[in-house]
Amino acid sequence: MSDPNPQDAATPDELKTSETDEQRADGTVEREVADEPSTGGQRVAELEAAVADLRDRLLRSHAEMENLRRRTEREVVDAKRYAVSSFARDLLGVADNLRRALDAAAAATPGAEASEAVADPVFAALVEGVELTERELGKGLEKHGVRKLDPKGKPFDPHHHEAVFEAPDPSVPAGTVVQVMQDGYVIGDRILRPAMVAVARGGPKADAAPEAPGLDRTV
Template sequence: MEQGEKQVMEQATYDEPEREQPIEEEAAPQPEGGSGGVPLEEAGGEEAAEPAEKAPTAEELAAAKAQIAELEAKLSEMEHRYLRLYADFENFRRRTRQEMEAAEKYRAQSLASDLLPVLDNFERALKIETDNEQAKSILQGMEMVYRSLVDALKKEGVEAIEAVGKPFDPYLHQAVMQAEAEGYEPNTVVEELQKGYKLKDRVLRPAMVKVSQ
């Protein structure tokens, strides 16, 4: 009897259909900005309107204008200061350049000035007249040295100043005498008492001269 019930139960187990598993529904995507598809603006209500900017008072406007005027004045002062500094710098550059050019141009001035008395002594010695052959030989040697010295100075731009027959020029000539002279216009150099020299366009020593009245 029990064996028969067991068989009946097993048969019933095999015949029972399988139960279907419930299918889970996929959750619908939620819209951005809030839960339940409600936008944040609607969920939280409309944003409050921004308050209108407050118009500046008369005191604030006056203070702002005063500050602007002060800044403009400072800017103008800085511009003038910059222009003055720029002008000073340009003048400094120009003076420096001129000094350098002058130093190069007249580099032989000191040496030439020191040699002028030597030239004077040579010229005085060469004016000596003698019949002594030995003295003549010495004078010839001195003249060669003198010519070499003059040529060397000429290469550096040192030249004798023209005097006799030229109109008197106080920049080039130093009048030590004045006298009447036939055949010369008034204020003309008629005699040179000491040679003058110039270095390019700069006078090293004016010529000492006698001028006609």
């Protein structure tokens, strides 16, 4: 039997080199396995930080959307409530003229109703119609949130009243509204038109009018 091909036999140097390569490969794998726990822990920490950041962003976005929803709802309510402000303000002149007509008719008989102040039945019917128109106008305004102020005999309130002059009257506390020259109106919690009034002076000092921090005069 012939000897194997000398070219196929590995020399000692080649065997040594082969063993060295295998040892290097094993050492590399061992290092990678040894490093894997620390690398995996770092990755978990990074993922947890990313999750925390996303959660924070989600909560902030949710809070912003909730604030936007509430603000939008409030703006819608205000738009519905105050949409008629300009139209209602225009109608106040009509209400003023109706009241002037009734006051002029009632002046003939002080203390009587306007419809009772005239003897002519035709004119009396006309005055009664004006009274009915004024009442219906008032009801229509109230239906849309417009209320007439009644300041006479009450302390002067700069949030609702506009003082035209002072009237000497020691019988009432100073600062009391003793005369109303023009009716004032509010719509919701906003001033539509302040009442033009005369304020008493010379009497005892009146208590200060309460503050109205939520009052809005920008209708």
